[in-house]
Every structure is written in structure tokens, then in C-alpha cells.
Amino acid sequence: MNMIVTPASPATPNGTTRPQVRIVIVGHVDHGKSTLVGRLLHETGSLPDGKLEMLKAVSARRGMPFEWSFLLDALQTERDQGITIDTTQIRFRTNSRDIVLIDAPGHAEFLRNMITGASQADGAVLIIDALEGVRDQTRRHGYLLHLLGVKQVAVVVNKMDRVDFGAERFKAISDEISAHLSGLGVTPTAVIPISARDGDGVAARTDHISWYKGPTVVEALDLLEPARPLEALALRLPVQAIYKFDDRRIVAGRIESGSLIAGDEIVIMPAGKIAKIKTVESWPMTPVAGRQGAGRSVGITLDRELFIERGDIIAHAGSAPRETRRLRARIFWLHDKPLAKGDQLLVRCGPKESRATVVAIEKAVDPGELSSTENKAIGRNHVGEIDISLSNPIAADPYTDNPRTGRLVIEVSGRIAGGGLVLSVDAGQRAVPVDIVPVESALRPDERSARYRHNGAVVWFTGLPASGKSTLAKALERRLFSNGGSPILLDGDTLRAGLNSDLGFSAADRSENIRRLAEVATHLARNGHIAIVAAVSPAREDRATARRIADTAFREIHVATPADVCEERDPKGHYKKARAGTLQSFTGIGNDYEKPQAAELVIDTSTRTVAEAADEIEQMLKTTGVLFDELVDLAANI
Amino acid sequence: MDHLDQLEAQSIYIFREAFARLKKIALLWSLGKDSNVMIWLARKAFFGKMPFPALHVDTGKKFPEMYRFRDHYGKEWDLDLRVEPCPPIDAVDPTLPPAARSAARKTEGLKMALAKYGFDGLIAGIRRDEEATRAKERVFSPRGLEGNWDVRDQPPEFWDHFNASPPQGAHLRIHPILHWTEADIWAYTKRENIPIIPLYLAKDGKRYRSLGDQDITNPVASTATSIDEILIELEQTKVPERAGRALDHETEDAFERLRVAGYL
Numbered sequence: 060m061n062m063i064v065t066p067a068s069p070a071t072p073n074g075t076t077r078p079q080v081r082i083v084i085v086g087h088v089d090h091g092k093s094t095l096v097g098r099l100l101h102e103t104g105s106l107p108d109g110k111l112e113m114l115k116a117v118s119a120r121r122g123m124p125f126e127w128s129f130l131l132d133a134l135q136t137e138r139d140q141g142i143t144i145d146t147t148q149i150r151f152r153t154n155s156r157d158i159v160l161i162d163a164p165g166h167a168e169f170l171r172n173m174i175t176g177a178s179q180a181d182g183a184v185l186i187i188d189a190l191e192g193v194r195d196q197t198r199r200h201g202y203l204l205h206l207l208g209v210k211q212v213a214v215v216v217n218k219m220d221r222v223d224f225g226a227e228r229f230k231a232i233s234d235e236i237s238a239h240l241s242g243l244g245v246t247p248t249a250v251i252p253i254s255a256r257d258g259d260g261v262a263a264r265t266d267h268i269s270w271y272k273g274p275t276v277v278e279a280l281d282l283l284e285p286a287r288p289l290e291a292l293a294l295r296l297p298v299q300a301i302y303k304f305d306d307r308r309i310v311a312g313r314i315e316s317g318s319l320i321a322g323d324e325i326v327i328m329p330a331g332k333i334a335k336i337k338t339v340e341s342w343p344m345t346p347v348a349g350r351q352g353a354g355r356s357v358g359i360t361l362d363r364e365l366f367i368e369r370g371d372i373i374a375h376a377g378s379a380p381r382e383t384r385r386l387r388a389r390i391f392w393l394h395d396k397p398l399a400k401g402d403q404l405l406v407r408c409g410p411k412e413s414r415a416t417v418v419a420i421e422k423a424v425d426p427g428e429l430s431s432t433e434n435k436a437i438g439r440n441h442v443g444e445i446d447i448s449l450s451n452p453i454a455a456d457p458y459t460d461n462p463r464t465g466r467l468v469i470e471v472s473g474r475i476a477g478g479g480l481v482l483s484v485d486a487g488q489r490a491v492p493v494d495i496v497p498v499e500s501a502l503r504p505d506e507r508s509a510r511y512r513h514n515g516a517v518v519w520f521t522g523l524p525a526s527g528k529s530t531l532a533k534a535l536e537r538r539l540f541s542n543g544g545s546p547i548l549l550d551g552d553t554l555r556a557g558l559n560s561d562l563g564f565s566a567a568d569r570s571e572n573i574r575r576l577a578e579v580a581t582h583l584a585r586n587g588h589i590a591i592v593a594a595v596s597p598a599r600e601d602r603a604t605a606r607r608i609a610d611t612a613f614r615e616i617h618v619a620t621p622a623d624v625c626e627e628r629d630p631k632g633h634y635k636k637a638r639a640g641t642l643q644s645f646t647g648i649g650n651d652y653e654k655p656q657a658a659e660l661v662i663d664t665s666t667r668t669v670a671e672a673a674d675e676i677e678q679m680l681k682t683t684g685v686l687f688d689e690l691v692d693l694a695a696n697i
Numbered sequence: 698m699d700h701l702d703q704l705e706a707q708s709i710y711i712f713r714e715a716f717a718r719l720k721k722i723a724l725l726w727s728l729g730k731d732s733n734v735m736i737w738l739a740r741k742a743f744f745g746k747m748p749f750p751a752l753h754v755d756t757g758k759k760f761p762e763m764y765r766f767r768d769h770y771g772k773e774w775d776l777d778l779r780v781e782p783c784p785p786i787d788a789v790d791p792t793l794p795p796a797a798r799s800a801a802r803k804t805e806g807l808k809m810a811l812a813k814y815g816f817d818g819l820i821a822g823i824r825r826d827e828e829a830t831r832a833k834e835r836v837f838s839p840r841g842l843e844g845n846w847d848v849r850d851q852p853p854e855f856w857d858h859f860n861a862s863p864p865q866g867a868h869l870r871i872h873p874i875l876h877w878t879e880a881d882i883w884a885y886t887k888r889e890n891i892p893i894i895p896l897y898l899a900k901d902g903k904r905y906r907s908l909g910d911q912d913i914t915n916p917v918a919s920t921a922t923s924i925d926e927i928l929i930e931l932e933q934t935k936v937p938e939r940a941g942r943a944l945d946h947e948t949e950d951a952f953e954r955l956r957v958a959g960y961l
Contacts, residue, residue, distance in 0.1 A: 299713040299714065300717045304745070304746045305746075309744060342741050345744070356709035407858055410717070475860055478855060
């Protein structure tokens with residue numbers, strides 16, 4: 060809400076070049092926030108004529124001493140006095156700045172309100188009662204400022220009159236809060252002793268605090284820097300929608316950072332497609348000439364027809380954001396149900412949304428206690444750091460690179476449940492964009508399924524070496540082919556001989572090996588074939604990646620033959636070599652095979668014949684919609 | 698970007714989010730200065746074409762100038778205009794004070810229109826600076842099945858991320874000009890040359906600052922005969938915008954009761 064105090068200080072005056080700084084004022088309940096705000100309004104000449112006299116009269120009538128906090132209370136109740144109030148935003152001016160002060164209510168729901176209000180702040184004033192000292196909520200607010208990336212914090216130690224303006228008391232509090240904030244990576248821009256009620260230290264250094272040499276509150280506010288201009292950052296235009304109301308195909312969105320102009324070469328992330336901006340469209344006049352900068356809601360047309368969708372990010376080639384399916388974030392959690400490892404969520408990064416899974420809770424903190432709780436879950440109103448994997452690739456920046464695109468919100472059941480800052484982005488393969496325009500097959504999937512009598516699928520055999528994966532895979536391949544289908548075997552070892560010959564057996568290389576297998580298999584599946592993959596694929600996370608890539612086409616079969624049986628078989632002699640120590644990084648001898656937890660099918664080949672196992676697999680493929688149970692005349696439907 | 702540019706860009710962003718994320722939306726056109734600015738902004742957002750209906754919930758008691766304005770600009774702006782009637786006065790809560798009761802007809806008319814068309818989003822031109830309960834609003838504000846507003850349980854909304862999934866059968870109110878002030882509206886109307894209803898300009902020492910139904914809206918003392926003069930007047934006046942709206946002043950909570958029940 061905007062408090063428009065007329066006529067002394069109009070809301071952001073048009074045409075001025077005064078920098079605007081948004082500050083949030085936080086602190087423990089009763090440490091004097093409203094008193095300081097009232098005082099600040101008065102000292103900066105922001106109160107309408109007669110307001111002060113009126114308040115004095117009200118106080119006198121009630122037989123109470125004058126209280127600055129009455130000012131805000133009065134503003135709230137006296138709605139018909141020509142002042143429109145907003146308890147969350149108050150505007151006033153210092154010598155060189157327009158200040159938008161965001162009040163963060165200190166009540167039970169404070170976190171939600173504070174986040175809502177303070178998420179846009181450039182700086183903060185943290186208030187501490189000199190008598191009470193640093194309290195839980197002081198620490199909690201300090202932590203939240205750190206969490207929100209607010210780096211400029213002026214600390215005021217209020218009610219100095221209650222401690223006889225003692226320099227020692229001030230120093231003790233100053234040291235304590237400075238140490239706390241420094242621990243969070245925040246250096247206070249000033250720590251100021253004040254008495255908001257009497258005005259010491261607010262706009263003037265009085266005799267009471269003659270020992271204090273630093274800035275007053277007003278001077279400290281004057282020193283706060285506005286956020287780095289977004290226009291100076293790399294171009295980020297998240298796509299809100301594509302409109303085709305007439306013969307133009309307009310890509311619409313708001314420029315979050317940087318700027319653009321017709322003729323710019325741009326790249327559309329995460330796909331990495333390249334185009335040129337043909338025009339910048341507008342209404343009622345179009346097209347627009349001139350550079351369009353951060354903050355503008357624009358519409359552009361491109362020099363070629365590309366598949367673009369809501370959530371894509373348009374950037375300049377050379378300074379594009381990274382494409383990722385994995386990111387780490389520092390988040391605050393507002394939902395009743397704690398956030399736990401394995402939770403399925405919806406993540407929004409600008410207009411882009413993606414399903415996501417919490418891979419790990421790396422830290423969970425009660426911001427009041429500042430104790431790291433167990434790394435299992437992040438409770439309501441707590442904060443933490445998480446590692447999330449996304450089902451769709453997104454383009455994102457770390458928060459430190461771009462505050463606008465480096466933040467996300469988390470939705471649970473259609474309601475915002477948390478939000479946070481992107482700490483790091485695990486870049487995918489297309490971090491350097493190239494001019495890729497995928498070519499679609501000439502055939503539709505249903506044309507192929509009509510011929511093969513099955514849908515495309517990725518059948519993924521995982522299990523210990525010598526468990527029988529390749530044997531079963533080949534049996535399945537033979538059977539599907541005999542029935543007129545189109546199976547293709549992708550054996551892990553075979554592909555390592557060619558496509559993946561550049562890869563070794565480090566964890567990273569193994570992950571990449573699996574990713575490539577999954578990409579090739581998925582390509583085949585999309586073209587109607589049944590890709591049969593036989594690969595040890597020991598890491599659960601790698602298989603999860605494969606499932607994400609293949610999505611609904613994925614069928615996992617765990618060949619769960621007991622380890623001793625596998626070693627006894629040892630058809631390739633691997634176990635023998637591994638026991639002798641001549642084969643490194645061999646899965647089977649160690650305990651590094653992670654069993655699937657929810658495979659579509661589990662087969663123990665020590666208790667089944669190959670034909671029985673093939674029957675089971677065939678049945679599973681039927682019940683999960685890959686194989687058509689009966690001959691369907693699909694051709695008739697085409 | 699100047700102040701008006703910033704306001705405009707933010708509103709356009711909100712319009713585009715609403716259009717992208719909801720299935721069936723409409724803009725509530727009350728014919729007043731705020732909703733005229735909204736239509737202008739919508740046409741900017743969608744490059745000249747407002748791709749959803751303008752809904753006028755008509756009490757039948759507006760000023761003749763307002764009806765003339767509607768009929769003229771509804772055509773000129775190529776709006777998909779839907780005019781929906783309100784139920785008679787005896788169909789609404791008899792415990793409300795008279796003017797509020799009269800206004801509550803509009804809430805009922807709105808509910809009927811919602812049921813008729815199945816809108817899941819209604820774009821409304823309220824502003825935070827108008828009135829204290831409106832100041833508490835979200836940009837995407839969920840309404841219950843009865844159209845009611847739960848001021849105590851509003852979803853978190855930050856970083857321009859909006860909650861856009863109303864429960865089945867309920868709807869959202871979208872407020873694209875929540876962050877504007879009365880002075881902003883006039884400055885923008887002047888800059889963009891948006892047509893206005895002449896009732897806003899002073900005649901015989903009086904003008905309307907806020908237009909509602911004839912029977913419950915009164916003019917305020919003013920000599921402002923142009924938008925420039927209105928802007929000067931707004932810098933100096935201590936009279937609140939809705940001073941001429943009878944329903945705001947009947948009892949302390951009349952307006953809050955109306956809003957909780959679904960009034961704009």
C-alpha cells in the first residue's frame with residue numbers, strides 16, 4: 060500500500076533523477092519500529108500540516124504522553140483525513156534519495172508478510188532495543204535478510220535513553236549483532252545508537268550520544284545504494300506467451316534485465332535456437348524504434364518461424380543463461396507440511412514451470428534458533444538449502460549473476476508454498492547455444508504403431524554384471540521381432556565400443572554413459588521402436604535421469620539375480636579379474652549397486668527360465684500399454 | 698522509464714499472466730476512469746485486441762452519460778461487451794444499511810454472471826490507495842465458492858509470482874492496477890489521451906471523483922474543468938476519493954462486509 064502524504068511528499072515524482080531505494084524495517088516486536096517510522100516521517104518533513112498538532116491534542120485529551128507510534132496507528136484509523144495509508148509501504152525523502160519504506164509486521168505470520176514485502180528491498184534497517192539486546196526475532200530477521208540477498212543493513216540500537224546512553228552497553232550490542240551478521244556474510248553499513256522517541260541519532264547527533272561518531276539514521280539511509288540497474292545486466296526476456304491475433308506472430312514478455320532492439324541476434328533457451336529480432340511491436344503505434352530496456356513489457360517478432368513456448372528465455376547469443384535440469388537453491392518454506400527429500404513439487408522460474416523432485420535437503424534451519432536441524436525436512440517458516448532435479452530443462456541464472464532470473468517459487472497444490480534464490484546451476488549439455496533446429500520425422504507415431512502393433516518404449520534392464528540382462532534382452536528382442544514388432548537392442552558394452560568410447564568409469568562418465576544411452580533409446584522410442592537397453596546402470600540417480608528423459612515411455616526391469624549366482628556364472632571373467640585386483644571400478648564386488656525401488660518388473664533369473672522371463676516381460680509390456688493386447692485396426696483410425 | 702511507464706509495464710505483465718494462466722476470464726467494466734484505463738492497458742498488452750469479454754454488471758441506475766459512453770466505446774474499441782443485469786433490491790441482505798444494500802445488488806449480479814459464463818478469473822480495477830480493505834489485496838486474489846474473500850488467509854504473493862489455481866467452481870479476482878493511485882490514473886489518462894466521461898469535470902462548482910450508481914453517488918466541490926486541473930486539485934485536497942460514495946460512510950464496517958461478501 061502506498062502512503063500518499065499530500066502535499067509534502069508525492070509518490071515517486073515524475074521526471075526526477077533522484078535514486079529510489081527500497082528499504083525494509085525489521086526487528087523484534089516492541090523494539091520501536093513504529094516509533095522510528097513516525098520520527099523519520101517527522102524529521103524528513105514528510106508529515107502533512109497540522110498532523111503533529113492533531114496527534115499532540117489526541118494524546119493530551121487521553122492524558123497520555125506523546126507517542127510517535129500513535130502516528131502510524133492514527134494513520135490507520137483516520138482514513139478520512141486526506142491521507143491514504145498503507146501499512147506496508149511508506150514513502151519519504153532524504154537529502155539525496157526517495158525512500159520507500161516497507162514495514163514488516165512482526166506477528167505470527169511475519170515470515171510470509173516479510174517475504175512478500177521485503178523480497179524487493181535494496182536495503183534494511185534492523186532495530187534492536189538497547190535494554191533487551193539481541194533477541195530471537197532479531198537473529199531471525201537478520202538471517203532472513205541474508206536469505207533474501209539483502210546485503211545493505213543499517214542496525215539501529217533504539218531506546219538508548221533506557222540505558223542512560225551508555226556507550227558500553229551500545230558496544231556490547233553492536234559487537235554481538237555485527238558478529239551475527241558477519242557470520243551470515245552481511246556487514247552492517249552502520250550501527251547507530253538512537254532514541255527514536257526523543258530523536259537522538261535519528262536526524263541529529265545529540266549531546267546524549269556525543270561519544271558516537273558514525274552516521275545518523277537519516278544519513279545512513281542516504282548512503283544506501285539502489286540495486287544495480289537491471290539494464291546493465293545481460294538480456295533476459297522470459298516468454299509469457301505467443302500471440303497471433305492477426306498475421307503477426309508476437310512473442311510477448313517482460314524484459315527482466317538488459318535491453319534489446321530490432322536487428323539483435325538472440326538465442327532462445329533452453330533449446331538454444333537462434334534468430335534475429337525483426338520488429339518490436341506495440342499499440343497503438345507499431346513498430347517501436349529504439350532500444351527497449353529492463354522493466355518494459357514488450358512484444359517482438361522474429362525473422363524465422365521457430366517453436367517457442369511460454370517459459371523460454373530469450374537472451375543474446377554469447378551471454379545466454381545456462382540450461383539445466385538440476386539446481387541448488389536456498390529457500391524459505393511457508394507450507395504447513397514440511398518439505399522433505401523425495402517430495403514432488405512444481406517449481407516456477409519466471410513464467411517457466413517444471414515438475415521437480417527434491418534430491419537432497421542439504422541444510423534446514425530454524426531462523427529463530429539458527430540451529431541447523433536434521434537434514435531431513437524444512438519445516439513451516441524455516442529455511443534451508445536444497446538440491447532439486449527438474450523434469451524439464453530450464454534456463455536459469457545463479458542469483459548472484461541475475462537477481463531477477465535467479466529466483467524461484469515452489470508451488471504445492473496450486474498455491475505458492477515457498478520460494479528462494481538459485482545458488483548454483485548444474486549446466487546441461489547446451490550451455491553454449493548452437494543453431495539447432497530439430498527435424499521431425501516424416502512419419503507420425505500412430506503410423507508406426509499401426510504397423511508394429513506396439514507403441515514406442517524404452518525397456519531398461521538393470522542389474523549386476525552376469526545377472527542375465529543381455530540374455531533376457533536378446534530373448535525379448537527375438538520375441539518382439541517374431542511378432543512383427545520393431546525392437547532394437549542397445550547393449551551398454553556395445554555402445555561403449557563406439558558412441559561412448561570417450562567415456563571411462565568415473566561416476567561422472569558413468570552418468571554421461573547412461574544419459575547418452577537414454578537419449579538414443581528415447582529417440583528410437585519416439586519413432587515407434589522398442590529400444591531395449593541392457594546396462595548395469597548401478598546409480599539410482601542415473602536411472603532416474605533416464606526415466607526423466609524417456610518420460611512415460613520408460614519401463615524398468617530389475618534383473619535381481621543373487622550376487623553369488625552372478626559371480627559363479629561370470630561369463631566374461633570380470634568377477635575373477637576384479638577379485639584378482641586387475642579390474643578397477645567393477646560393479647558387483649563392491650556394494651555400489653543401488654537396487655531400483657519401483658521397477659515395473661523384477662526378475663530373478665536363478666529361478667526362471669529365459670522363456671518364462673520373456674513371458675513375464677511381454678505381459679508387463681501389455682498391461683502397461685506398450686504392446687497391443689489384440690490386433691487393433693489402427694489403420695482405420697488414421 | 699518514468700513512473701507511468703513502470704506502472705504500465707507492470708499492469709501489462711499482470712494482464713498477460715492472467716490470460717496465460719486462466720481458462721476463461723473477463724474484464725469488469727464499470728465505465729469509470731479506472732476501468733477505462735484498464736481496457737486501454739489490456740489493448741496495449743494484446744496489441745490492440747482485448748481477447749476476452751468486457752463485462753458490465755448493470756444496476757440499471759448509472760448516469761445517462763455512462764450508458765452513452767458504454768454504447769459508443771464498446772463499439773469503437775471493438776469490445777466483446779456483455780451487459781448483465783442485477784437482481785432487485787429485495788433480493789439482497791436486508792441487514793445492510795440502505796446504500797450498501799443497494800450496492801450489494803451488484804455483488805449478486807456479479808455472482809449470476811459468474812454462474813452464467815463460468816469465468817474462472819475476473820479482472821477488476823481496484824486500487825490499493827482507494828480504501829483500506831482494498832489495500833490488503835493480492836494481485837491474484839482467490840475468491841471462495843460464494844465469491845467471498847478471506848482476508849485472513851490470503852496466499853503468499855511475491856516476486857510477481859501469482860497463485861492462479863482457483864479451487865473447482867471458485868474464481869480469482871485479478872487486479873492489474875492495484876499499484877496505481879488516483880493521480881496516476883489521471884496522469885496516464887491524459888498522457889494516453891483516453892476518453893473520459895464528462896461527469897468527472899467540474900460543472901457549477903461540483904464534479905464526480907468516483908462514479909457509481911446515481912442514487913448513492915454524490916459530486917464533491919471542485920473547480921477542476923480539465924485533467925490538468927484535476928491533477929492540481931488532487932495534490933492539494935484532503936478529501937478522500939470515495940467521499941462521495943454514500944455506502945462507505947454508513948457504518949464503519951459496511952464496506953468491509955461488502956468486500957468480504959464479494960463486492961469489488
